[in-house]
Amino acid sequence: MATVTAAGVEKKIVKTLALGVLTLVLYAGLFLMEDLVLGLSTLGGWFGLIPVGIAFIFSLAHGAFTGYFWDLLGVRAKK
Amino acid sequence: MDAAANFVHLDLFNVAYLLIVGFIAGLVSGFIGSGGAFVLTPAMMGLGVPGIVAVASNMCHKFPKALVGAIKRARYGQVDVKLGIVMGASAEAGVLYGAHLQENIRRAFGAAGSNLYVSVAFVAVLAVVGGYVLWDVVRALRSGTAQAQVETVSPLARRLQAIHIPYTMVYFRSLDARVSVLFTIPLGFATGMLAATIAVGGFIGVPGMHYVLGAPSLMASATELVIAFVMGLGGTIKFAWSGLVDIRLAMIILAGSLFGIQLGAIGTTYVKPHMIKVVMGTIMVLVLVSRALVIPVYLSELELIGTLGGGTVKALNSVSFGIMAFALATGAFIVLSALRKGMRAERAAQEAAALAVAATPAPGAATQPLPQLSPLGRFERILVASDASEYSAGAVREGLRLAQRCGARLRAVTFVAGDLEDESLGERALGRELDSARVHLDQLAARAAAAGVPCETEVVQGVSVHERIVEESERMQADLIVVGRRGRRRLSRMMVGDITLRLIGSAHCSVLVVPRAAEVRGRRFVLASDGSRFGDAAAVVAGSLARRCEAPVTVVSVAVPSHAEARRQEARGVVDRIVRALAADGIAAQGAVLEGPAGDTIVAAAADCGADLIVMGSHGRTGFERLLLGSNTERVLNRTPCAVLVVKAA
Numbered sequence: 001m002a003t004v005t006a007a008g009v010e011k012k013i014v015k016t017l018a019l020g021v022l023t024l025v026l027y028a029g030l031f032l033m034e035d036l037v038l039g040l041s042t043l044g045g046w047f048g049l050i051p052v053g054i055a056f057i058f059s060l061a062h063g064a065f066t067g068y069f070w071d072l073l074g075v076r077a078k079k
Numbered sequence: 080m081d082a083a084a085n086f087v088h089l090d091l092f093n094v095a096y097l098l099i100v101g102f103i104a105g106l107v108s109g110f111i112g113s114g115g116a117f118v119l120t121p122a123m124m125g126l127g128v129p130g131i132v133a134v135a136s137n138m139c140h141k142f143p144k145a146l147v148g149a150i151k152r153a154r155y156g157q158v159d160v161k162l163g164i165v166m167g168a169s170a171e172a173g174v175l176y177g178a179h180l181q182e183n184i185r186r187a188f189g190a191a192g193s194n195l196y197v198s199v200a201f202v203a204v205l206a207v208v209g210g211y212v213l214w215d216v217v218r219a220l221r222s223g224t225a226q227a228q229v230e231t232v233s234p235l236a237r238r239l240q241a242i243h244i245p246y247t248m249v250y251f252r253s254l255d256a257r258v259s260v261l262f263t264i265p266l267g268f269a270t271g272m273l274a275a276t277i278a279v280g281g282f283i284g285v286p287g288m289h290y291v292l293g294a295p296s297l298m299a300s301a302t303e304l305v306i307a308f309v310m311g312l313g314g315t316i317k318f319a320w321s322g323l324v325d326i327r328l329a330m331i332i333l334a335g336s337l338f339g340i341q342l343g344a345i346g347t348t349y350v351k352p353h354m355i356k357v358v359m360g361t362i363m364v365l366v367l368v369s370r371a372l373v374i375p376v377y378l379s380e381l382e383l384i385g386t387l388g389g390g391t392v393k394a395l396n397s398v399s400f401g402i403m404a405f406a407l408a409t410g411a412f413i414v415l416s417a418l419r420k421g422m423r424a425e426r427a428a429q430e431a432a433a434l435a436v437a438a439t440p441a442p443g444a445a446t447q448p449l450p451q452l453s454p455l456g457r458f459e460r461i462l463v464a465s466d467a468s469e470y471s472a473g474a475v476r477e478g479l480r481l482a483q484r485c486g487a488r489l490r491a492v493t494f495v496a497g498d499l500e501d502e503s504l505g506e507r508a509l510g511r512e513l514d515s516a517r518v519h520l521d522q523l524a525a526r527a528a529a530a531g532v533p534c535e536t537e538v539v540q541g542v543s544v545h546e547r548i549v550e551e552s553e554r555m556q557a558d559l560i561v562v563g564r565r566g567r568r569r570l571s572r573m574m575v576g577d578i579t580l581r582l583i584g585s586a587h588c589s590v591l592v593v594p595r596a597a598e599v600r601g602r603r604f605v606l607a608s609d610g611s612r613f614g615d616a617a618a619v620v621a622g623s624l625a626r627r628c629e630a631p632v633t634v635v636s637v638a639v640p641s642h643a644e645a646r647r648q649e650a651r652g653v654v655d656r657i658v659r660a661l662a663a664d665g666i667a668a669q670g671a672v673l674e675g676p677a678g679d680t681i682v683a684a685a686a687d688c689g690a691d692l693i694v695m696g697s698h699g700r701t702g703f704e705r706l707l708l709g710s711n712t713e714r715v716l717n718r719t720p721c722a723v724l725v726v727k728a729a
Contacts, residue, residue, distance in 0.1 A: 048319030051326040059143030077348040
């Protein structure tokens with residue numbers, strides 16, 4: 001058991017915005033460095049881990065953002 | 080090979096197109112555990128992406144999407160990670176074999192031969208599996224069982240679960256039974272082979288886990304996401320090693336699909352289990368039509384039938400792709416409609432409950448609770464202590480279920496920290512906490528009203544959580560306190576275990592600890608007894624509950640290797656005595672004296688017999704005895720996935 005920790009709406013907005021900005025920065029970085037990233041990806045071998053790593057990082061940031069996004073819009077799971 | 084030449088230029092239209100298709104595919108995947116890939120690959124190829132890069136990029140978006148979806152659905156207690164990993168490992172082998180088979184067919188019969196093989200596989204699998212899924216849905220709708228929240232296990236699954244093959248039996252939470260891995264391996268392999276052939280292994284995996292192994296369809300579809308993650312990660316590494324992944328394409332699709340998969344996962348919490356089959360069956364049959372349409376094209380290319388004109392081929396290909404896109408859109412439409420309808424019904428139920436709560440007199444105003452003469456075996460007043468988090472979901476659910484079964488009154492409380500430090504944060508912060516707690520309790524009251532359970536709710540403040548829970552239980556003279564349990568990871572275990580143990584130590588009545596995903600369905604109870612009066616108290620309560628739930632009971636007594644034979648003999652006597660007493664009450668009971676460390680052995684016994692509740696006695700409330708008991712109780716609480724009822728003897 002623990003005490004109630006549900007954050008208020010303001011806290012959720014801040015978290016959602018922070019994660020949204022982080023996601024945007026990641027996507028902007030990917031497309032601004034498109035040539036470099038694609039160049040390294042095509043080398044294959046151990047460089048193949050670059051796209052795998054990128055996919056993991058994006059899924060963490062963007063996955064958390066989308067979760068908060070729907071929650072903020074009131075689309076929540078039935079308890 | 081110049082791999083960079085494989086990567087297309089992306090304009091705004093392409094990006095928007097992939098985002099939308101990704102969103103729809105994610106929505107369906109979040110709901111049924113798979114799907115979408117069969118449209119994404121052709122959609123990318125339609126933009127000029129070479130086939131191999133489209134497949135590689137699709138794979139690279141699939142594993143992070145499945146990871147996010149699996150985590151989300153695990154929060155709802157729908158994922159069986161063990162089954163997912165076991166199936167995923169064999170699916171990986173299936174993928175490799177399927178890809179190898181594809182290459183051989185392409186080498187022998189050319190591209191048309193390979194396409195024909197894929198289309199025939201599509202049609203054959205989807206006709207058999209999709210047809211059966213839809214038939215099952217229609218049958219359930221006609222018989223009225225589709226409205227049930229709990230699905231029945233298929234006769235085939237029951238037969239497989241009954242087969243015991245030594246050294247291969249594994250307990251799976253979703254099946255609530257042990258099954259031989261010799262049955263899961265071919266199923267996983269077929270899932271992988273289908274994934275390598277038509278990109279949607281879930282069309283075999285989900286029905287396989289449901290109909291063949293006996294997993295509920297909601298858990299099968301959620302567990303499929305673990306399989307998809309394992310297969311996707313393996314496939315991505317394979318393609319990335321050859322430099323074929325276009326990470327831009329993968330991340331654009333991922334951007335859309337993560338919005339979709341969250342929504343699809345949320346949708347599963349609002350629907351009846353048969354909706355998974357409705358969506359999956361509908362998509363499968365529509366895709367079947369789509370692929371059947373292009374079979375003449377490949378037959379013509381292989382000169383097995385007369386040559387088709389260029390216009391006819393183009394028209395058949397276009398119509399085929401159109402039907403495939405329509406299949407995905409139809410699936411997405413059903414998911415969104417079900418979500419909208421479910422949310423609307425939930426809101427209406429909450430509003431009705433809020434009105435009912437407002438009309439209920441204040442606790443204690445109308446009726447004084449009856450004095451409690453003996454708490455043993457009586458379940459007339461139940462206290463559910465919830466912290467409004469998902470970790471209390473199991474406690475709330477089982478508290479309600481128990482109150483409904485026993486005709487008990489329910490009191491639900493939520494705690495808000497009310498110490499000086501918190502108050503110094505200001506009234507606003509405290510007000511938000513209180514509002515949030517009230518909303519949670521209103522929802523709980525709505526569920527109680529819907530279940531016909533009399534329920535009172537209250538938000539309480541206090542410094543010490545366990546002391547306040549005990550105070551509340553004494554105030555209402557509760558027969559039982561129901562609480563949730565945090566995760567089993569080390570940190571949360573350390574933080575929470577202490578409060579739960581203190582609660583068990585201080586409470587006068589029994590305490591039921593329910594992990595988030597645990598359900599007390601009455602499949603089997605394990606009663607652990609050491610022959611003391613505390614063990615006898617536990618036996619009385621276990622018997623009372625087993626009668627109400629019509630559950631069989633396995634009585635266990637644990638001896639440690641250092642125990643003398645006399646002690647073992649005594650343990651056998653204890654077990655026999657309790658089994659006879661339970662049997663005299665008309666309860667199906669069996670017993671065993673086991674050997675090993677007490678906590679772990681009790682947990683293993685529960686897992687082995689597929690129990691959904693462990694009942695154990697608690698020694699005194701204070702002092703050394705409590706400390707001694709704490710280690711075993713804590714071990715059981717931390718290690719078992721099922722609910723634990725700790726019975727207090729006065």
